[in-house]
Amino acid sequence: MPLTPSSRSRHWDGTPHTPARRRALRVDATSPSRLLRIAQRSLCQACGNRIDWHPTPTQQTIPLHPAELPTALVPPPHRWHVASGVAHHADDAAPWCRIAHPALCPAHTLPQELPPALGALRRRLALHTRKLLDTGLFAPQQPDNEQTPAAPCRPARPVVQLLYSRYLAAQPIEDIRCVAQTLRRTRCPHPVLSPHSTPGKWTLLPAAPHHTRRQLALPAANIAVYNLGHLPYSEQMRWRTQRCPAHAAAHSAPDLALAEWDVFDPLLHHAFLVTRLPEASRPYR
Incomplete structure (x- = not known):
């Protein structure tokens, strides 16, 4: 018995084939940031680790550490929170917060008020920087x-x-x-x-x-x-x-x-x- 070719609207097993609709990305008119991608990923020119650039309410940009940290480990002067793509330097009593990358950058001097847990995170970033230097994947640059x-x-x-x-x-x-x-x-x-x-x-x-x-x-x-x-x-x-x-x-x-x-x-x-x-x-x- 010859096989009947399956219809284009169904798969080989008879299940219906529903093509995914392509939707165009749009930026809302009331968005505080007109960026299609909220966080602009980049690499620190001093240590080579990944950072996320976020705009601030003053129309400036700040590099943040890509991962969230428990708020109890971050001192209040270093706490940042991201809302609608905009980074705010405030404490909103949330259990998680962000921290600016210069506070953890191995190429900068370690602030005295950081707890030991953040010092361990800074050492992991320094180890990653050393691996990039040894493999020739990163060359430090002077700041602007x-x-x-x-x-x-x-x-x-x-x-x-x-x-x-x-x-x-x-x-x-x-x-x-x-x-x-x-x-x-x-x-x-x-x-x-x-x-x-x-x-x-x-x-x-x-x-x-x-x-x-x-x-x-x-x-x-x-x-x-x-x-x-x-x-x-x-x-x-x-x-x-x-x-x-x-x-x-x-x-x-x-x-x-x-x-x-x-x-x-x-x-x-x-x-x-x-x-x-x-x-x-x-x-x-």
Whole structure:
């Protein structure tokens, strides 16, 4: 008796075949973080161990240890809690909490207030770092605040003024890349500085606009700042969210990476202070 070929709607044993419906991931409009992936996994540049980057309510990012720890083992100053993808530095009486990776990083000095249980966890991370070094899978890098900046004519990390605040960019102005996700689920390759949009202006501005006598003396009085204050509010928000003009108009596109802005502090970021304008923006003499 010839075998009857099975229908496409059923398996070989006669059970119905129900194809899985493909659902598109969407970002809710009220989400505090527009990241499609809440935690951005990365590796610590100092020890090579895995970390999870989470945004904070102040729009900054903090590296957290990927695993949760019992709250009783973590001192109150080191307790972090994640809610809706945002890390909060508070104690909500939960039995579990998170801890910042710098407190456990083997490349940093061990804080004196950590209990012995966290010291054992730090030793396990140090052992993993040693294995990575011995196998050649990891090479420690210097932190960004200790690297020597590039020539003053093209700042490696320029100071940008927008929305009445100053930020330190992670790369030169021309290399700031859009963080939105494309239809191919990759990061957008277009720069934020579009040739069809109004650029900013390089100007010499005081390093500390509200300097008082009680503050420490700064190494430079005037620094080169890429000023975007003359642009409309929507254009400044496009720079703050680090998006190209096309993805700035498409509000439904999620972010595939965090915006690479650091709140500028002239004392902490003194190594990146530039006292003269770039070559392209200097007036002719």
